[in-house]
Amino acid sequence: MERRRMVERIVRRIHREAEKLDREVSIMHVCGSHERTVVEHGLRSLLPENVRLVCGPGCPVCVTTAGELAAAIEAAEDGMVVCAFGDVYRVPTPRGSLSSCDGDVRVVQSARQAEQIAESEDRDVLYLAVGFETTAPTTAAVLLDDPPSNLYVLSAHRLIPPVMEWLLEQGECEIDAFICPGHVSTIIGERPYEPIAERAPCVIAGFEPEDVLIAVLACLRMVRRGETGLVNEYTRAVRPEGNRVALRAMERAFEPEDRPWRGFPTIPESGLALREELSEHDASEAGIEPDFSIGAHERCICDRILRGLATPEDCPLFGRECTPTNPVGPCMVSEEGPCFIKYRFGGGA
Amino acid sequence: MCLAIPGKIVELQGDRAIVDFGGVKQEVDVSLLEDVKEGDWVIVHTGFAIQKLSEEEAKASLEVWEEVLKHVEEELKHGEAEDG
Numbered sequence: 001m002e003r004r005r006m007v008e009r010i011v012r013r014i015h016r017e018a019e020k021l022d023r024e025v026s027i028m029h030v031c032g033s034h035e036r037t038v039v040e041h042g043l044r045s046l047l048p049e050n051v052r053l054v055c056g057p058g059c060p061v062c063v064t065t066a067g068e069l070a071a072a073i074e075a076a077e078d079g080m081v082v083c084a085f086g087d088v089y090r091v092p093t094p095r096g097s098l099s100s101c102d103g104d105v106r107v108v109q110s111a112r113q114a115e116q117i118a119e120s121e122d123r124d125v126l127y128l129a130v131g132f133e134t135t136a137p138t139t140a141a142v143l144l145d146d147p148p149s150n151l152y153v154l155s156a157h158r159l160i161p162p163v164m165e166w167l168l169e170q171g172e173c174e175i176d177a178f179i180c181p182g183h184v185s186t187i188i189g190e191r192p193y194e195p196i197a198e199r200a201p202c203v204i205a206g207f208e209p210e211d212v213l214i215a216v217l218a219c220l221r222m223v224r225r226g227e228t229g230l231v232n233e234y235t236r237a238v239r240p241e242g243n244r245v246a247l248r249a250m251e252r253a254f255e256p257e258d259r260p261w262r263g264f265p266t267i268p269e270s271g272l273a274l275r276e277e278l279s280e281h282d283a284s285e286a287g288i289e290p291d292f293s294i295g296a297h298e299r300c301i302c303d304r305i306l307r308g309l310a311t312p313e314d315c316p317l318f319g320r321e322c323t324p325t326n327p328v329g330p331c332m333v334s335e336e337g338p339c340f341i342k343y344r345f346g347g348g349a
Numbered sequence: 350m351c352l353a354i355p356g357k358i359v360e361l362q363g364d365r366a367i368v369d370f371g372g373v374k375q376e377v378d379v380s381l382l383e384d385v386k387e388g389d390w391v392i393v394h395t396g397f398a399i400q401k402l403s404e405e406e407a408k409a410s411l412e413v414w415e416e417v418l419k420h421v422e423e424e425l426k427h428g429e430a431e432d433g
């Protein structure tokens with residue numbers, strides 16, 4: 001009850017703020033968990049007509065390319081034990097999926113589990129490491145902890161600030177402000193957003209409906225005044241300096257490299273590659289190299305959805321040929337995927 | 350992969366902790382945090398604790414929202430009278 005009153009109060013302020021703006025405003029978030037909060041609580045329906053809350057490339061499984069998945073599938077078929085997160089396991093590619101391939105594929109919940117599997121196996125083990133700055137330190141922790149020599153890592157880790165910069169620069173989806181991902185920010189803190197915040201309002205937000213609405217309010221206020229800058233709404237978990245231990249681990253294990261994302265071209269310095277010192281654990285040492293030219297299902301519009309140019313309802317396959325039990329694209333598989341979230345929490349097709 | 354709800358450390362042995370998420374217990378690696386102890390509230394992602402929270406913050410009560418709103422409005426205020 002009290003929470004409802006709080007939500008109503010924030011929504012009233014949002015409307016008041018929006019009335020003073022005589023144009024449409026687009027606010028993009030880049031986090032699957034934010035999309036889940038937005039859809040589950042019907043937050044879009046509470047917003048004024050001229051405020052669009054756009055879902056960006058915030059689902060790490062969705063932005064992993066078919067080439068990276070196909071490389072892991074091939075490794076499994078060649079006899080390696082492949083460890084992957086459950087969300088990755090069922091993603092279809094033109095070369096099949098990890099769940100349907102003819103090989104030993106294990107679903108893990110953490111990088112540590114992949115390490116434990118390698119310890120108990122004589123065969124070579126490949127860990128398909130997917131995730132943003134929230135997950136990369138966990139892979140780093142394992143890599144820096146003297147892992148068994150039969151553990152290889154295919155790093156599909158990607159970084160959020162470079163894709164935000166790409167989206168702003170590219171301008172294809174007109175973005176007035178960003179809501180920055182809460183958990184990525186617990187790791188990286190405030191500083192990496194600064195170059196972006198010089199050009200567009202940025203608000204770091206948590207995952208309760210109140211968090212997201214307060215972030216929308218803060219974005220609108222800054223847009224209306226023509227201001228830019230960074231506001232940290234999620235101070236309960238995000239310190240300005242981030243998580244130093246995690247950042248240090250990430251820095252020691254990885255270096256940034258240019259990498260293509262699903263739906264995007266190559267984005268400069270947006271991927272994390274294993275450092276030279278750890279190269280004995282790099283998937284390439286086991287002959288595994290992703291072929292980034294492998295495309296996706298031609299009628300799936302995940303690419304446009306991830307760039308903020310379309311919504312799941314724009315896809316002719318949504319809820320018909322493509323459902324969580326029979327997914328066509330990654331956005332319908334991952335729990336952080338916009339199509340899955342819309343299907344499961346947004347009242348179906 | 351993301352667990353948005355914080356949990357409480359109920360057991361700790363070296364870098365391994367048992368974290369209670371409202372009755373559901375999970376083993377969690379705490380090597381990415383400094384100075385953790387039993388009773389701490391943490392945010393967990395793919396089996397690793399990534400940040401500590403105070404108990405009050407973890408529970409996100411109405412007082413917490415009042416604080417958050419106040420903090421954000423303060424940050425945005427510079428020069429303009431509060432209009433809400």
Ligand code: SF4
Pocket residue numbers: 299300301302305312315316317318319322323327328329330331332333339
């Ligand atoms: S509904 Fe399915 S096919 Fe359509 S964009 Fe989403 S994942 Fe792709």
